[in-house]
Amino acid sequence: MQILFEKNFYKTFLLSRAHNLQFLEKFFLAKISSQNLHIWKKCCNFVRFLHTMKSESHIIVPDGLHQVLLHACCAPCSSAIVEWLCAGDIVPTIYYFNPNIFPREEYEIRKQESKRHADSLGIRWIDGDYNHDHWLQAVCGLEQEPERGKRCEVCFYHRLRATARKAQELGIPWFATTLASSRWKNLEQVNTAGLRAAEDANSQWLTANGEKVQFWAQNWRKDGLQDRRNALLKEYNFYNQQYCGCEFSINHI
Numbered sequence: 001m002q003i004l005f006e007k008n009f010y011k012t013f014l015l016s017r018a019h020n021l022q023f024l025e026k027f028f029l030a031k032i033s034s035q036n037l038h039i040w041k042k043c044c045n046f047v048r049f050l051h052t053m054k055s056e057s058h059i060i061v062p063d064g065l066h067q068v069l070l071h072a073c074c075a076p077c078s079s080a081i082v083e084w085l086c087a088g089d090i091v092p093t094i095y096y097f098n099p100n101i102f103p104r105e106e107y108e109i110r111k112q113e114s115k116r117h118a119d120s121l122g123i124r125w126i127d128g129d130y131n132h133d134h135w136l137q138a139v140c141g142l143e144q145e146p147e148r149g150k151r152c153e154v155c156f157y158h159r160l161r162a163t164a165r166k167a168q169e170l171g172i173p174w175f176a177t178t179l180a181s182s183r184w185k186n187l188e189q190v191n192t193a194g195l196r197a198a199e200d201a202n203s204q205w206l207t208a209n210g211e212k213v214q215f216w217a218q219n220w221r222k223d224g225l226q227d228r229r230n231a232l233l234k235e236y237n238f239y240n241q242q243y244c245g246c247e248f249s250i251n252h253i
C-alpha cells in the first residue's frame with residue numbers, strides 16, 4: 001500500500017503542469033510526512049529543475065508537437081528527457097529498440113531498467129524486437145571502426161529506422177531519440193540518421209491517416225538535462241552501463 005501511495009504521489013507530482021509551481025509546492029509540502037521524506041526530496045529536485053527549465057529553455061518544440069515516440073537507448077539517458085517532455089505537456093511513448101546490445105544478459109538488464117522507469121511514471125512503454133544477428137548483418141565490414149565512426153552511423157540508422165516505422169504504425173507523427181543526449185555520441189551523426197530514417201520510412205509507408213512521420217532533431221544536452229540525468233541516475237539507483245552496447249565497444253571499457 002505504501003509503495004502504491006509513493007508511486008502515485010510522485011507520478012502525480014511529476015505529471016503536473018509546470019505553470020502552477022508555487023501552488024504545487026505548498027500542496028505537497030502540506031501532504032508530506034516524515035515517513036516519505038525521500039519522495040519530498042525527489043519533488044524538490046524536480047521543482048528546482050522545472051524552474052531552471054522555464055527560465056532558460058533552449059530546446060525548440062516544433063509547432064503541433066503534442067506527443068512523441070521516444071526511442072530510448074537506456075533508462076538513465078531517457079529519465080531527464082521524459083521529465084522535460086511531461087513538464088512541457090508533451091506525451092511521450094517510450095520505444096525500447098536496441099538490438100545492438102551484447103550480450104543478451106546485458107540487453108535484458110538495460111531493458112528492464114527502462115521498463116521500471118516508464119512504469120514508475122505510468123508512461124506507455126513498447127518493447128522492440130531483439131535480433132542481434134540482423135544488427136550484425138547491418139554493420140558487417142565495419143567491426144573495426146572506432147566509436148563515432150561509420151559503424152555507429154549505421155547503428156543509429158538501424159535503430160531509428162525501426163522507430164520511424166513504429167511511429168507510423170502507432171500513428172504518432174513525431175519521433176525522437178535519447179541517443180542525442182549522450183556526450184559520447186556524435187550529435188550530427190544521430191540527427192542525420194534520424195532524418196534519413198524518417199525520409200526512407202515515408203517513401204515506403206504512411207501512417208494510417210495518410211500522414212508522414214517526422215524526426216525531432218534536438219540537442220538534449222541543453223537546459224540542464226545532463227545534470228538532471230545524473231541526479232536521476234542516483235535517485236532511481238539505475239544500472240549504469242560501462243560500455244556503449246555492442247561487442248565491439250566492450251574493449252573500450
Ligand code: SF4
Nearest residue numbers: 152155244245246249
Ligand atoms: S559503439 Fe555504440 S553506437 Fe557504435 S555501433 Fe556499437 S553500440 Fe552502436
